[in-house]
Amino acid sequence: MILQSSYHIFVKEFISEFRTRYALNALLMFVVTTLSINLFSIGHDSPTQEILSGTLWIVIFFSAMSGLSRTFVAEEERGTSLTLRLLTDSTSVYTGKLIYNFILIFVLSIIIAIAYLLLIKEFSVKTYSIFWLTIILGSAGLASASTILAAIIAKANTKGTLFPVLAFPILLPLLLTCINATKLSVDGAFFSEAIKEFQILISFAIVMVTTSLLVFDFVWKD
């Protein structure tokens, strides 16, 4: 029952996004802008791999922030949140939106990562298994924390600017671990050396999803 309605919420998100393609276009432009700023600032210098793996996650973090903040705001603006509240329970709304956000961020991070690998020649990944697993788990963590924060933001008065402020302290353990794991993949570490990082990333996502499921009801029904 919950699975089915979550799936329907997910499909609804997908369809309403493809009707306007607002978030998708805005996100792609955002990625292009931040990447070109990176490229301009690098110029002919050759920055270290550590700095480059840091900036990769800066690009992913801010693109995710600009894309995910609209998840629930659109619902409030269109006035559809009341209908949703009548039709289905809060758990399926949360799960549907979470899956949609995860896929959005996942696709986005893959685009950013590929563009990064192609455009910046100093950035060469040696252990691809660590790199891609970090991207997957990192986007799972980003999506899990930002879905509930987007729900909080939608109820506040200032909707736009608050989101990164609220998200940054909560996402910092995730970002630091992601940067660490990316450094390992660039340094050519073995897969087994990054196990610790993956454990942190997995537990972060699990903790966030579990807590969100417990408290989402209060935010949604408020």
Added chain:
Amino acid sequence: MKTWLKIAVSIWITGIIIAGISFPMVRVPETWWQFPLIPGLEEKARNIIFHVPISWATVVAFVMSMIYGVLYLRKKDIDYDLRSVSSAGLGLLLCVLATLTGAIWAKFNWGSFWNWDPRQTSIFILLLIYGAYFVLRSAIDEEERRATLSSVYSILAGVTVPFFIFVMPRIMSGLHPGSLGDEQGNLPVLEFKMATNMLIVFFASLIGFTLLYFWMYSLKIRTMRIERQIQHETEIN
């Protein structure tokens, strides 16, 4: 808080401050009022009596704020929200104090005010969390909605704290005891290798600052309640 308890806490804290600052540090302690001189730390070791208990009180304030947040969500009684925000306000003050005492200690022991050691990073994040909490509160006008959303945020922030306290110091190298690469071992809290009399003053200080927090908290919650009452009365008139 009872009056006798307030007097007791005042005397207690005064005693700790006197003991912490004035007890001489000698190479070979002979009487109960002499602290041993630790090589590398010397007189700077006195800060442990103030810095660590303040950081501890910060965590107590944070946890109390989170617990009252949970209670608000369960009971929907606005008084719990007042308690939660009072505790968070005190937590912010204590957090700033812990950061400052820590930064001064870092300057004289490690050479610079800020080193991005894992514990320094965590206290910085705690400051950011408090900042975000109060920004979120100021962005919502409606009292009940503000209480609900800020409670949810403090819970979300609360569940990430274990990552900072237990996880980050394990994977990042740092300067505090208990960090990765520390020969004393990878323990979340430092192993107590202090001299007995110093340990007694240290624990007395922990208790003293915790009681001081509760005293300040009881004052704060009472003013918060009165402020809310006045606000309501002016709105009616």
